[in-house]
Amino acid sequence: xxxTSVPPIxxxxxxxxxxxxxxxxxxxxxxxxxxxxEKAGSVSVTTVETNPRAVAAGRRYTEMDLNRCFTDVLLxxxxxxxxxxxxxxxxxxxxxxxxxxxxxxxxxxxxxHNTTSNMGLCLIFYSIDWITLHIYKYIENNLSSVPVRAxxxxxxxxKAYSLESVGKHGFAIExxxxxxxxxxxxxxxxxxxxxxxxxxxxxxxxxGHSFEGGTVEAYTFxxxxxxxxxxxxxxxxxxxxxxxxxxxxxxxxxxxxxxTFSGDILKYEGEDLYPFFVNECAYYEKKIAFHLAQRxxxxxxxxxxxxx
Amino acid sequence: SSNNNNTARFDAAxxxxxxxxxxxxxxxxxxxVNLWMQNSAEIQxxxxxxxxxxxxxxxxxKCVRYVDTDLNRAFTQENLSATGGxxxxxxxxxxxxxxxxxxxxxxxxxxxxxxxxHNTTSNMGCTLILESxxxxxxxxxxxxxxxxxxxxxxxxxxxxxxxxxxxxxRSVAKHPVGMExxxxxxxxxxxxxFEAMRxxxxxxxxxxxxxxxxxxxxxxxxxxxxxxxxxxxxxxANGNIIxxxxxxxxxxxxxPLNPGDPMFQTFDGKTIHYQGSSTVYPTFINEAAYYxxxxxxxxxxxxxxxxxAIRKA
Numbered sequence: 001x002x003x004t005s006v007p008p009i010x011x012x013x014x015x016x017x018x019x020x021x022x023x024x025x026x027x028x029x030x031x032x033x034x035x036x037x038e039k040a041g042s043v044s045v046t047t048v049e050t051n052p053r054a055v056a057a058g059r060r061y062t063e064m065d066l067n068r069c070f071t072d073v074l075l076x077x078x079x080x081x082x083x084x085x086x087x088x089x090x091x092x093x094x095x096x097x098x099x100x101x102x103x104x105x106x107x108x109x110x111x112x113h114n115t116t117s118n119m120g121l122c123l124i125f126y127s128i129d130w131i132t133l134h135i136y137k138y139i140e141n142n143l144s145s146v147p148v149r150a151x152x153x154x155x156x157x158x159k160a161y162s163l164e165s166v167g168k169h170g171f172a173i174e175x176x177x178x179x180x181x182x183x184x185x186x187x188x189x190x191x192x193x194x195x196x197x198x199x200x201x202x203x204x205x206x207x208g209h210s211f212e213g214g215t216v217e218a219y220t221f222x223x224x225x226x227x228x229x230x231x232x233x234x235x236x237x238x239x240x241x242x243x244x245x246x247x248x249x250x251x252x253x254x255x256x257x258x259x260t261f262s263g264d265i266l267k268y269e270g271e272d273l274y275p276f277f278v279n280e281c282a283y284y285e286k287k288i289a290f291h292l293a294q295r296x297x298x299x300x301x302x303x304x305x306x307x308x
Numbered sequence: 309s310s311n312n313n314n315t316a317r318f319d320a321a322x323x324x325x326x327x328x329x330x331x332x333x334x335x336x337x338x339x340x341v342n343l344w345m346q347n348s349a350e351i352q353x354x355x356x357x358x359x360x361x362x363x364x365x366x367x368x369x370k371c372v373r374y375v376d377t378d379l380n381r382a383f384t385q386e387n388l389s390a391t392g393g394x395x396x397x398x399x400x401x402x403x404x405x406x407x408x409x410x411x412x413x414x415x416x417x418x419x420x421x422x423x424x425x426h427n428t429t430s431n432m433g434c435t436l437i438l439e440s441x442x443x444x445x446x447x448x449x450x451x452x453x454x455x456x457x458x459x460x461x462x463x464x465x466x467x468x469x470x471x472x473x474x475x476x477x478r479s480v481a482k483h484p485v486g487m488e489x490x491x492x493x494x495x496x497x498x499x500x501x502f503e504a505m506r507x508x509x510x511x512x513x514x515x516x517x518x519x520x521x522x523x524x525x526x527x528x529x530x531x532x533x534x535x536x537x538x539x540x541x542x543x544x545a546n547g548n549i550i551x552x553x554x555x556x557x558x559x560x561x562x563x564p565l566n567p568g569d570p571m572f573q574t575f576d577g578k579t580i581h582y583q584g585s586s587t588v589y590p591t592f593i594n595e596a597a598y599y600x601x602x603x604x605x606x607x608x609x610x611x612x613x614x615x616x617a618i619r620k621a
Contacts, residue, residue, distance in 0.1 A: 261343050
């Protein structure tokens, strides 16, 4: 692919606490604020605790999942007395870090998350964006303590519902497994390392460094699978032990996926796909036992910063 | 051996309860009890009344640990005799109701045995929690369970500490037995954890059955871990934590912690070492629910308890 010139990244926002019980981001942001991490070379750094009420309550959210509030529709909905806290908060964050889709939006928005699933470190993003792919590659090449993967959600910007869609470029860093309400030092250290690498990359990029092109294998969301349920809507099975903790291990027809409480084994039927978010706690209420993805290879070109 | 005059006699254990959902987001117990309330075939034993029961239904419905206050700390004499009806915190009302149904605590009418099913985010494996080192019936039961479960591990935690002991749901029974299995995140149901709890409970019910049929259990010794001290996170002047459980200690429940070993890691990467005077055995390491109770882990020491022979009276 041809060498590409990309507009500069002047500012980056690092966000934590979007889900109040996903603690790594909360404490990373607080530590960065304590250390007055405001600049990385010429790049200015903003840190934001995005859902302080949920953090104080130790809950994912207080009234509605904040990370589903960033669609164009919700961001432009009129605020009334009965507007849910998180919808209001999303609009505040959009004003502070966006507006989404405008020239004023922060150049890069990174949102920190944890999952109860055994997913290692994942970068989650909407669009195939050269900046994101280069950062992903840089992290993948330099972080060896956990598996590093890329997940792409093929959703157009107007319907993109999560916080990172507010930045001109954006991605979530999702790390697990970590229980809600627990802060593990090993996970904290890995996320800190991934952020240090990101800021390193940004400084190199800003100073004119040329990065080689390459390829990335990314997992693209295809569909989700719910638990089997009874007529009252209650789940009647648990994730089978062969699938539990085996995120990103190819699932084939005939593989066990659930075990009912009475001991029967339910098997997967369908095309070969990769499971992820297997047994994520927050997804029980969203009727998701796991997601399934295809794996695709994307090429990205060599890039360097376009001088203003 | 049946003439051994050191054999302790206990009445047959006729009334047994299995509590789930004492903490509404500890899913193994919630799921098992709900299953057994629908279909109790698996837990039935001859001559034994076994009642599965959800202790904190509001917390279960919201999938939270508690609504107003921790139910598993609520069974104090003060709470149990408090007046105020609906004005009382939800869990205090629940404690009074449970005390009526399964107690009264300390009386002859109380249930013989209550199993209280819990999960922990700590890497504790299967743990039985004992509240008294003098309860020969419970010691014999735990000895039986450990042997039946072997080679898989099932350890015994003894909390008899005058200050750290707390008033549990199960404490209304004559013989309270805590069953704690981890690691499992709150709100998550893992099949391996669920199955393990199901199996240890099966062994427990088998023991009671055998005891009620007249089997004599000879004197035995049981290795326990006795709670010594609660260790909090280092905190700043505002009460915020300033360090995390060190990676070397994380997940190392029941392994020796020696003076000088890494214990916490600050956010800027420094190590804080254990300053105790002797080796201890930490457990409940990094339990989510204990951040607000000022506990990063609890220290224990290993002890061997002796239990007399027991037989039905």
